[in-house]
Amino acid sequence: MADQQIREEIRAVLETFSHSPKAHVQSFGCQLNFCDGEKYKGILQDLGYELTDTPEEADVILFNACAVRAHAESRVIGRLGALKAIREKNPRLVVGLCGCMAEEQAVRDLLKKSYPFVNLVLGAGAMERLPESLMAVYRGQKRAEALAFAGLPDETLPTVRESTFQASVPVMYGCNNFCTYCIVPYVRGRERSRTPEAIEAEVRGLIANGCREILLLGQNVNSYGRGLETEMNFPALLRRLDAIPGDYIIRFMSSHPKDATPELIDTMLDSEHIEHHLHLPVQSGSDAVLKAMNRRYTAEKYLTMIDYARAKAPDFGFSSDLIVGFPTETDADFEETMRIIEYVKYDNLYTFIYSRRDGTPAAEMPQVSTEEQIAARMARLLARQKEICEKWNARFLGKTVRMLAEKRSPETGLLLGKTREGLVIEVPGGESDIGSLLDVRVTGVKNWALSGEKQ
Ligand code: SF4
Incomplete structure (x- = not known):
């Protein structure tokens, strides 16, 4: 205050x-x-x-x-x-x-x-x-x-929430990873975590006030807890929050693949409230590019997490960020990225053309591809991802899923929301459904969404 x-x-x-x-x-x-x-x-x-x-x-x-x-x-x-x-x-x-x-x-x-x-x-x-x-x-x-980015914000700062049923709750600030293309560690400082007590108190208050979706935020939530006085990691925080009684869901982002563990997946699958969807930014499928990006995992290591989750829950949802045109990326590197999207079958892919940021190591790397080559790669990636999504989304046809009705589509008037696996879904419904958790039977599939009927 x-x-x-x-x-x-x-x-x-x-x-x-x-x-x-x-x-x-x-x-x-x-x-x-x-x-x-x-x-x-x-x-x-x-x-x-x-x-x-x-x-x-x-x-x-x-x-x-x-x-x-x-x-x-x-x-x-x-x-x-x-x-x-x-x-x-x-x-x-x-x-x-x-x-x-x-x-x-x-x-x-x-x-x-x-x-x-x-x-x-x-x-x-x-x-x-x-x-x-x-x-x-x-x-x-x-x-x-x-200017300052060393500490944590004052816990007593007042907040004006944009929504009554969805709320974002930061769990940690800053980043220690220094991916070579990224400016975040320079402008948001090193990692520091809020205490579990402060986070739990905020989440309890939100749920008591009728909030239906809690989005936990951090540049890398998987390193939550480092530096805290009591021993704590992100899965332990999730278990603590999941124990709060009520009708709500917990989502979180972002997860660095090098810190994602089987314990995280097990916690999600054993929980009552946590989504069965992981946003796991791969950035590239090429080990050479991942090395130049300083991501500190290989494509093979990344895929072990996908396999682990899907072996336990075949419908588990994954989304990712992907950079096309990183300075060292060749056509052969890009083929490795295509291989990853074929294998994982992401439900959502956030694709970006590499953006040069002064002051980062990647800004000093010479670009090996032309703008035309990069644009062609991006077009190919998007077209293929669309086809993959349309086929992969069909795994939900005829099944009943849970969605939070978030808003009404201005084009169709249908209710829009997300399933527990992170897929967009649209259903007919009334104004009073907005902000509610609904059980929905999936009756149709598009390349960007599911459609269904309220049960
Ligand atoms: S890309 Fe993410 S993990 Fe890497 S430095 Fe930026 S914020 Fe940190």
Whole structure:
């Protein structure tokens, strides 16, 4: 919570406004960033701002942005530029950039040089310093900057949840893995875990308030617990949360394959509430590329986890991230990636063309393929994955699955949700079904989803 004195000072400033003060927060990037965005909203609401979706009517605009992909960063910079006109009309407007993008020196230099109207910069781990930074701007400081990513966020920070039935709960922050293409360890710092007591208390509170889906988040949840005073690993945390009584499901992401263990799979399969789906980012099927990426597993080692899970639960769902066009990737390496997708039969694949990030080791590696070769590989991968999915999804035809009805499709009006195995499913249903766990008989299969009828 904001320091009482700062809070009172900000409230005194807000009382001088001729209108009710408003704040607009926009988050970009990964789930963890969206989760941070809910905390920025909570802090601003606690300070006395009303939240608004319209930047033009806001007195504080925060862009909570992600550093992972260069293209996404350029889009955020473009959107920031568009705020200049709003700031000119409202000189008291506070425009802030926060999140891991703000941790990059090159970004801060660019803001200083070309976007002087951005008067607040907050790093990914500095969210509790939002009140003091805001107050510094109200006192007349040209730009308030707070950077930090070493500790854990204050457990008492208020949160404005986007949904009443789905909630994200971070279990750990940062990453120690230093994959050669990734900027995260440089902008989010080293791994640190929340205590199991704090996580359990938050999850219990959410379930007591009717939450139906808890999404546990971390850059690598499988290294949860390292550095805690009491001995703890991620499967043990899952078992502790699964013991909370109630009608809910637990999902989690992301899992680094080098740290995924049979104990994790056994825990998932023995649980009452945990999904039977693992997002296990393989990134490439080639051992040479995996080595150049510093992923610290081989394709064969990766597949042992797939085999272990499927031997125990043949319908177990897997999804993955895949990078196409890593600098050292040749056509022969790409064939190994195709081999992996044929073998695993992923239910969902998140595919990315390699994005060069300055400051990472991969940025110094010469690119061995042309843009045309990379685009052709991507097209082939997507086309084949579509065919595989359509066939593989048919394993559910005629079976009864459990889904959380999340929303209504704007195109078809059908309810959309996910099965315990992580597959998208659509069913006819009413408004009152949204937010409920439903038993559904699968009657149809598409390449991207199942369809069914409520039981
Ligand atoms: S595990 Fe690798 S890809 Fe994932 S956040 Fe850490 S360094 Fe980045």
